Amino acid sequence: MKIHFYGRLAESVGREIEVDVPESCSVSELRALLATEYPRAANALGHRVRALVGDIVVADSHIVRSGDSVEFFPPVSGG
């Protein structure tokens, strides 16, 4: 599964990584898996970080599949 990170998450984990996930898992399970593999990003992944699939924000209960591309957004800010 391809995972994209932005902002401070990209700085600590990288812009794009590929991870092996079970056939299907929830976004919260994916967050836990990433936090284990990337301890530096553990806090960053939890606090106000949104997950997107297909450019749409998804809930932590959303089921992602191994072919999905998931993006994690730290808090955004313009102006």
Place this chain on the structure above:
Amino acid sequence: MSVRARLEAGPFDPSAELARLVEAASNDGAVVSFVGLARPQSKDGANVDRLVLEHHPRLTLKSLEDIAVEAAERFDVSQVRVVHRCGEIGAGEPIVFAAAASAHRRAAFEAADYLMDRLKTEAVFWKREEGPAGASWIEPTEADYADRGRWE
């Protein structure tokens, strides 16, 4: 009604944006504009050389457009403009131009205020300040979220 939002990778001239809007608003009674500038100092007083705004290839422009359209729908305005920089912005350079025109001033003031409150918390950018002391990420403050909440 004319609503325009633009993402700029290079410097832009707010006075030219305002001049164009004033020309387009010749049948209105009011134009209100806001220009945001990159500050030369961080909140804790450290010198800042530049602000770096990372953006998303698809969702950043869409977020600007959505905010502009919702301002136009919410207030009695005839024109809404948003111009937002991305990339490296030197201290003192404009980051954002947000403006509205209306028949009477109140709607234009409110629309510009609303545009900025939403841009601060919902425009899809990730900002960091860079200076002699290093780099630090800037995220919305509780005050920014509270300002956004005024419109709910």
